[in-house]
Amino acid sequence: MEFRDMKAIVTGGASGLGEATVRRIAANGGRAAIFDVNGERAERLVKELGGESVIYLKTDVTDAGQVEANVAEVIGRFGLINAAINCAGIGTPGKVVSKGEPAALNQFEKVIQINLIGTFNVIRVAAAAMQKNEPNAAGERGLIISTASVAAYEGQIGQAAYSASKGGIVSMMLPIARELARDGIRVMAIAPGLMQTPMFDGLPEAAVQSLSASVPFPARLGRPDEYAQLVQSIAENTMLNGEVIRLDGAIRMQPK
Template sequence: MELKHITAIVTGGASGMGEATVRHITAAGGKVIIFDMNEEKGHALAKEIGADTALFLKTNVSDATEVEGNLAIALEKFGNIHVVVNCAGIATPGKVLSKKGPHSLKQFEQVLQVNLVGTFNMIRLAADAMQHNEADLDGQRGVIINTASVAAYEGQIGQAAYSASKGGIVGMTLPIARELASIGVRVMTIAPGLVETPLFAGLPENAQRALADLTPFPHRLGKPSEYAQLVESIIQNTMLNGEVIRLDGAVRLQPR
């Protein structure tokens, strides 16, 4: 499956790793539908790329009705969806017990709702659309790529909700890949380490340097373009299925 022949949905596609993926796919000749909550950035990116190649649809990935409706719009415009890259997510830190009291249950639920439930919502609806695609010589009809985090394995203090949500994505990768094999849809997950996203860009320079020092090699923060590069490799390599790939420069997070 080559990028120039695909139509992809990228959730969280208006910034960070999602935006890099959108740019990477469209630069190679593919078409992309951007699902994101940020209307200003989403519309600006789609306009920059061009209406024939990119479409922005404001989407709450955890809203079943909204995703169904926007998926229908995407199919009407481009005909097929071959790839879904799930980058949408939030990271709201909070200790189980802090000076303010116990962790907010509402906050915990919100992180799981967006990161885990939202990812599953996209998977189930995308798979339903992909099963109608024409199969290639391997019988392949689509590829779904999720985004977890190294925090799924080495969550730090204050990351209970985030780690739980990303651990859930890791845990459901294989069973869903096994199930969707029957319709020729592959399911993969990328677990990035410390990546130079807008979240990190807002930190002081010394804080960014300290975070970069945690990565053994290369001794820097990851780049969103490197995530997009791995997305391309997964799309092209049909044998990659049911696995989580750490994209982290061998970093292992410490408790704090």
């Protein structure tokens, strides 16, 4: 699938990895619908990119009805959707036991709800819509890419909820790819390492330098456009299906 032919939903598309993906899609002639709760940032991005290539629909990915309605609206405006890029997520840290007290269960539930269930919510609705598409010359009707994390494999202390949510994305990717293969819908996941996203904005420069030095090569934080570049590579290589690709500079996270 060429980016110029892409009509995509990008969750979390107002910032970070999602924003970079929206920018790359628009720059290559495709169209993208931002699904995000951050209306201010999203509207600024839509205004900056201009035209009809990028639209915004305020979306809570955990809300089944809202996702269904917004996907239908995108199809009404774009004619169809043939890609869903799941970047929405949170990374709230928290130990299982802190100062002798058990973690608040609702904190764990919130991370799972947004990162894992929210991702599945978008996948289920997008896949149903893609099944109705006419296949392209390669027999492809759609592409789904979800964002996992290296924390799915090497979660650190305090990341039980985050690691569980991203591990769930890794684990559900293959069975969904197998199910949708008959429809010509590819399903992939990307597992980023340390990326320069808004989660790092509040850190002191010394902390950023320390984190950067922990990456074997290149010894720096990943750039959001490198994530978007990988999305484009996956889109354009039809043989990529049913796999998780690490985007991490060979980092292997330590316990803390």
